[in-house]
Amino acid sequence: MNALKNILTAQQLTSLRTAIVTIIAALMLPAAALGADVTLQWDPNSEPDIGGYKIYYGTAPRTYGEPIDVGNVTEYVVKDLKAGAKYYFAATAYNTDGYESDFSNEVTWGTPAPPVMRIGHVDRVVINGDASITIAPGAK
Known part of the structure; x- marks a missing residue:
């Protein structure tokens, strides 16, 4: 020494x-400074032949990456979003034949910025x- x-x-x-x-x-x-999770919830589609839902998201309005097929559920957690970023989300429903609906209304959410x-x-x-x-x- x-x-x-x-x-x-x-x-x-x-x-x-x-x-x-x-x-x-x-x-x-804290782990939250490294990224964030957001829980999305929606009302179920009333069609009898509902197959499931797809979640779309990105960092610009109506500009999304590949969808996440979440199956036939009405809640999904999108994980590990970049801290300090604003995200845009939309969902679609699809039936058992694979036909997909139009996009839902878009919602936005900003992830918390890392602490200084x-x-x-x-x-x-x-x-x-x-x-x-x-x-x-x-x-x-």
Whole structure:
């Protein structure tokens, strides 16, 4: 440990502190900051030959990716949406012959943005036990 302390310059120690604080901050982020889930619910189609529903969504109005066939249910959770983004959703119904309805009304939802974490100055770094540290000059 003393040998490590003697070879670190002030700039390298600052870089090490920044790296450690960044790693700790990343570990402390809540799962919601990494993405979000949204639960969609709709009224059932009254047709006797209903086969199921498809969910469409994207980040621009009426511009969707591939649909999600959710089967014959009236609730579905779309998972892992990008934090801080606005999404547009629509649904269709299809019958047992595979004929698909027009799109439902479109609804929008904005996922929460990740929290901003402010981290103060780090006075020291304590390492208990053995440590192997690589510091690149000028790293931040």
